[in-house]
Amino acid sequence: MNYFLDFINSGDHFSYVLSSYLIVFFIIFLIFILSNTKTKKLEKEFVNLIKNEEKK
C-alpha cells in the first residue's frame, strides 16, 4: 500500500505513468473492439447470405 501511496503523491511522475497506461490500454482495447465488431458484422452478412441461398 505504501508503494501505491508514494506513487499517487509523486506529482509529475504520476501523470506520466497514468497517461502511458491509459494510452496503451486504449490502443489494445480499440483493436480488440474493432476486431470483434468487424467479425460480428461479417458473421451477420454470412448468415444473411446463407439464408438467401436457402430461399433460392
Place this chain on the structure above:
Amino acid sequence: MIFNLANPLRFQRLIERIEPITLNIAITLLLVGLFFCFFGSPPDYLQGETVRIMYIHVPCAWFSLMIYSIIALCSIFSIVFKHTLADLISRSCAPIGACFTLATLLSGSIWGKPTWGTWWVWDARLTSELVLLVIYLGLILINNAYEDKSKADRYASILAIIGIINLPIIKWSVDWWSTLHQPASISKFSSPSIDPSMLLPLFIMTFSFFFFFISILLVRVRGEIIQRKIEVIRFNRMA
C-alpha cells in the same frame, strides 16, 4: 493434429472454443499484474515512479517484434507451401502488431520525457522501431489494396520477408551503436539485472498481453475465414 488444424474450417471450430478462455485468462492476469505493478513493486532508485511504465512498455515492445516474427514465418510458409491459413494468420497479425508497435513508441516517448528530458530522439532503437511501424502500415495497405486476395497476400509476404532485416537491427541497435536507449536488462534469464520484485509484474503483464494478443488474433482469423466464405458464395453466384 497440426495438419488437421491446417484446415481453416477445423481451425475455426477450435477458435470458437478457445477464444473466450484466452480472453478470461488475459483479463485475470491483467488485474493481477496491475496489482503488482502499483502495490507490489518499489520505485526505481534512479528513475523513481516512472519505472512503472516499463511494465507495459517492455511487453508491448516484445510483442511488436514477436508478432512480426510470426508474420515473417507465415509469409515464408505462404510463399513456399501456398497455404491459406498462413495468409490468414499473417493478414490478421499485421494490425495487431501495428497497435503494439504504436503503443511501444507512445509509452516509450512518455517514459523518455522525464528520463531523458525529451519526447523523441532519432536514436537507433527508436528509429528502427518507427521503421517497424511503417512496415506494419505497409503490410496493412497492401492487404487492403488489391481485390484479388492471393495477389495481395503474395506482395505482403514479399514485403514481410524483406522487413525481417529490421528485427536484428531493433534487437541489437543498443549494442551496435551508442544510443540513448538503455541496453536489455533481461537478456539472460539466469542473472537478469532487474530485481525480482520488478520482474514479477513485468512477466505477469507480458503473459496478460500474450493472451490478449491470442484472443484478438483468434477473433480476426475467424473474421478472415468468414470473409473468404462470403467471397466464395458471391463468386459462385456470379458464375
